[in-house]
Amino acid sequence: xxxxxxxxxxxxxxxxxxxxRAIVDIKPSYGLFVNGEFVDGHGHSFKTISPSTEEVLAExxxxxxxxxxxxxxxxxxxxxxxxxxxxxxxxxxYLFRIARIIQERGRELAVLESIDNxxxxxxxxxxxxxxxxxxxxxxxxWADKLEYSGHxxxxxxxxxxxIPWNFPLLMLSWKxxxxxxxxxxxxxxxxxxxPLTALLFAEICQQADLPPxxxxxxxxxxxxxxxxxxxxxxxxVAFTGSTEVGRAIAxxxxxxxxxxxxxxxxxxxxIVFDDAPLDQAVEGIVNGIFFNQGHVCCAGSRxxxxxxxxxxxxxxxxxxxxxxxxxxxLDKNTDVGAINSAEQLAKIRExxxxxxxxxxxxxxxxxxxxxxxxxxxxxxxxxxxxxxxIAREEIFGPVLSVLTFRTPAEAIEKANNTPYGxxxxxxxxxxxxxxxxxxxxxxxxxxxxxxxxxxxxSPFGGYKESGYGREGGRHGLEGYLKGQSLK
Ligand code: NDP
Numbered sequence: 001x002x003x004x005x006x007x008x009x010x011x012x013x014x015x016x017x018x019x020x021r022a023i024v025d026i027k028p029s030y031g032l033f034v035n036g037e038f039v040d041g042h043g044h045s046f047k048t049i050s051p052s053t054e055e056v057l058a059e060x061x062x063x064x065x066x067x068x069x070x071x072x073x074x075x076x077x078x079x080x081x082x083x084x085x086x087x088x089x090x091x092x093x094y095l096f097r098i099a100r101i102i103q104e105r106g107r108e109l110a111v112l113e114s115i116d117n118x119x120x121x122x123x124x125x126x127x128x129x130x131x132x133x134x135x136x137x138x139x140x141x142w143a144d145k146l147e148y149s150g151h152x153x154x155x156x157x158x159x160x161x162x163i164p165w166n167f168p169l170l171m172l173s174w175k176x177x178x179x180x181x182x183x184x185x186x187x188x189x190x191x192x193x194x195p196l197t198a199l200l201f202a203e204i205c206q207q208a209d210l211p212p213x214x215x216x217x218x219x220x221x222x223x224x225x226x227x228x229x230x231x232x233x234x235x236x237v238a239f240t241g242s243t244e245v246g247r248a249i250a251x252x253x254x255x256x257x258x259x260x261x262x263x264x265x266x267x268x269x270x271i272v273f274d275d276a277p278l279d280q281a282v283e284g285i286v287n288g289i290f291f292n293q294g295h296v297c298c299a300g301s302r303x304x305x306x307x308x309x310x311x312x313x314x315x316x317x318x319x320x321x322x323x324x325x326x327x328x329x330l331d332k333n334t335d336v337g338a339i340n341s342a343e344q345l346a347k348i349r350e351x352x353x354x355x356x357x358x359x360x361x362x363x364x365x366x367x368x369x370x371x372x373x374x375x376x377x378x379x380x381x382x383x384x385x386x387x388x389x390i391a392r393e394e395i396f397g398p399v400l401s402v403l404t405f406r407t408p409a410e411a412i413e414k415a416n417n418t419p420y421g422x423x424x425x426x427x428x429x430x431x432x433x434x435x436x437x438x439x440x441x442x443x444x445x446x447x448x449x450x451x452x453x454x455x456x457x458s459p460f461g462g463y464k465e466s467g468y469g470r471e472g473g474r475h476g477l478e479g480y481l482k483g484q485s486l487k
Pocket of ligand 1: 162163164165166189190191192193220221222223224225226227229240241242243245246248249263264265266296297344347394395396
């Protein structure tokens, strides 16, 4: 039974509303998906666990260099014999088919993602899976119209793609859909802690009769990723993850003629002006940092609130946070699920302790944490200055640092005072202020009076240490085609 507090302070209870696991068939062990079939790897295997219960879900093959080589060879053959040759309208048919199967198997994918990742079912059901399908639909539409893209029509060849654990299926779709639409073949490595939806996607490729070798999924940890991105026959590297690993990848491909896109970390400012609709802004703050347990590269992890409304916003925010329901990811009432891994939990705890040691004031929403699994209560820090580590480093958890400002110029200066530049939010009643502030913010995406909205037609990517290249929209084709970009 979940107990919650209403905005008026009244407590009420929710009966559990768990989504059934029965729709998902998790196998005891998984091989690698190479050349259209599941094969045993040459290396060891590892376990993937449920972060909400710590239950072992499956044993998964760990691809070594020889496996990576086989996968890249399969992708190369598929590119030169089939995928790189067939007309765009034929490729489009497969992409449409994959998009429709993702929709048809949406519930299965959503349940599996929640079990393996720990995120709430209402997010996998309403965000991850529908947007993943939307990416395949969107790029299917481009496949036979590349001559209008402004980026040429010729594919690059084999793409080596490495994705993180925060949006496993969604990041897969961001990577695979544009690559395939442009005529490339792919070898994709999901994160070690969340391989299961990528492996289910491999089954979807079989179901869609995708020619063997067009999509290859190799599971493993950092060594597998390293072997993939440094493989000499990979033409394009696409990576989403930490800035540290992104830097290592940039170094490893420097001097080669591999094309690279890197989508890395962020420390976004969510700026609330005194004329903003405050209740709406509070919803946006909550969505900005507590959506997906804060495991979001573009999370609004720094709240910049105008001093004159600071106390009021904080009081409303705390009231709203007290209503967040933390617990079983498969319960349809759950707002905040489990932290993805013990390592990530340790990192969030460490940075939060540093926040306290450096003098910021910590407040966590009152909620009971389950006995098993990895959990962290939604937390805010007030009295944060720009020098604090919690204001500078990506915590990648449900932790918000609150700073104040007096003038728009101060807000802009503080917002841009970060090594990152992925996203930002602006809350104000004035359209002119939105435009002025958005123009001055050095961030790839600026949301106005909303936050964390994603759409396949819209380009996404960063400045500075948040990486380079864009995913999504027409811009997202550029990284997978040989042509020139539009000026
Ligand atoms: P990583 O950047 O290490 O992981 C991202 C992906 O890269 C995973 O598939 C990982 O494999 C793989 N990988 C790791 N090392 C290499 C390498 N040398 N070459 C190629 N691929 C590699 O992120 P972590 O999961 O370790 O998280 C660490 C921190 O990074 C988090 O605390 C968070 O702050 C940040 N992060 C940011 C993300 C973002 O989108 N901005 C996403 C994820 C994390 P494996 O998982 O198997 O190790």
